[in-house]
Amino acid sequence: MTSPGFTSTAKTLLPGLSLSVVLAGCAFGLSGLSAGLIPDSARSPLSPILLALTLGILVRHTLGLNPRFQPGVQFSSVHVLRAGIVLLGLQLSLLEAGRIGLLALPVVVPCIVLAYVCVRWLARRMDVSRDLGTLLAVGTSICGVTAIVALAPAIRARREDTSYAVTCITLFGLSAMMVYPVLARYVFDGASVQVGVFLGAAVHDTSQVIGAALLYQHYFADPQVLEIATVTKLVRNLSMLVILPAVCLLHARATAAAELQTRAGNRRNSSATAGTPALAGVFPFFILGFVALCVVRSVGDLGTSPFGLFDRQDWHQWLDVSKSLSQYCLCAAMAGVGLETDVRSFRALGYRPLVVGFVSATVVGFCSGAIILAMY
Structure with a gap:
């Protein structure tokens, strides 16, 4: 018997989820219709990922987004995205995922440190508030919007600063999502490992990394890049467990020092920086699902009869089905991202956060590319 709570939640999510x-x-239909438009190419010039994002933005800014659609749209952009990433685990063995993670680590760690230090320094030089500068720093260096949303309550950031940081990260993350796949193709001469690590390390948000990798896969027929970029981004996500508590401590010390210097401290500011993000809000638990399906793939590839239930042909057919389902989930998530993107909010940023966001995005991209070229 279905519980009333489940029914109520389903009714709340259904409109926005259905729209996504x-x-x-x-998006898939339009992409298929455009196939063959380029002579001597069976591939569509229009990626379903890019079309889904564009359609979402167009719907929001022409028809508007009724508040009753918002819960389902947000569910699509967060949880459907994570479901798609978890299903990607079936495309990688545990050994392969671990190998990619080790390859990505020497790129991810210095990029996180450099991006954080650079953004904090630039924010001070541009007279951007300490809270906004901190949020921009973690959003750029670690995990985009997720890191901002996890950190903001811990440092008691103003709602305006949180909104500015999210908008800035969204703007430059989406720009990188469009530009970096083409740029990476030529900088790294189409080498899958380098391109995948670059996209996973240089693009801000998880949804934007997935979007960039899917764009690359569509235009250059290289599915391996999606797997490599995904693992690289998951390595960055895991760094939140160490970075965010450390940032809270540094932020608290800086605020206390400023209060002593100006003799304007008060109880609200002193306590505002004392918190630390809760584990449930910081740890990306969907990574465990990704790893679990990597284990399933590894075990299933052993022997001639996976799990004693399939023959080899049926097993690979199931893997193909899971891959298609993952692609559709990721496309629906990008539609949700488009529906949540309010282009008009970019106007309210002012030039200073935009300068900080642009320079930080450029630094992360350049640093990632330089380290990869030096390593591989």
Whole structure:
């Protein structure tokens, strides 16, 4: 018997979730219709990922987004995205995922440190508030919007600063998502490992990394890049467990020092920086699902009869189905991201956060590319 709570939640999520799924279907349909437009190429010039994002933005800014659609749209951009990433685990063995993680680590760690230090220094030089500078720093260096949302309550950031940071990260993350796949193709001469690590290390948010990798896969027919970029981004996500508590401590010390210097401290500011993010809000638990399906793939590839249930042909057919389902989930998530993107909010940023966001995005991209070229 279905519980009333489940029914109520389903009714709340259904409108926005259905809209995201329908837009994803439209994106795949339009992409298929455009196949063959380029002579001597069977591939569509229009990526379903890019179309889903664009359709979402167009719907929001022409028809508007009724508040009753918002819960389902947010569910699509967060949880459907994570479901798609978890399903990607079936495309990698545990050994392969670990190998990619070790390859990515020497790139990810220095990029996180350099991006954080650079953004904090630049924010001070541009007279951007300490809270906004800190949020921009963690958003750029670690995990985009997720890191900002996890850190903001811990440092008691103003709602305006949180909104500015999210908008700035969204703007430059989406720009990188469009530009970096083409740039990476030529900088790294199409080498899958280098391109995948670069996209996973240089693009801000998880959804944007996935979008960039899917764009690359579509235009250059290289599915391996999606797997490598995903693992690289998951390594960055895990760094939140160490970085965010450390940032809270540094932020508290800096605020206390400023209060002593100006003799304007008060109880609100002293306590505002004392918190630390809760584990449930910081740890990306969906990574455990990704690893679990990597284990399933590893075990399933052993022997001639995976789990004693399939023959080899059926097993690979199931893997193909899971890959298609993952792609559709990721496309629906990008439609949700488009529906949540309010282009008009970019106007309210002012030039200083935009300068900080642009320079920090450029530094992360340049640093990632330089380290990869030096290593591989």
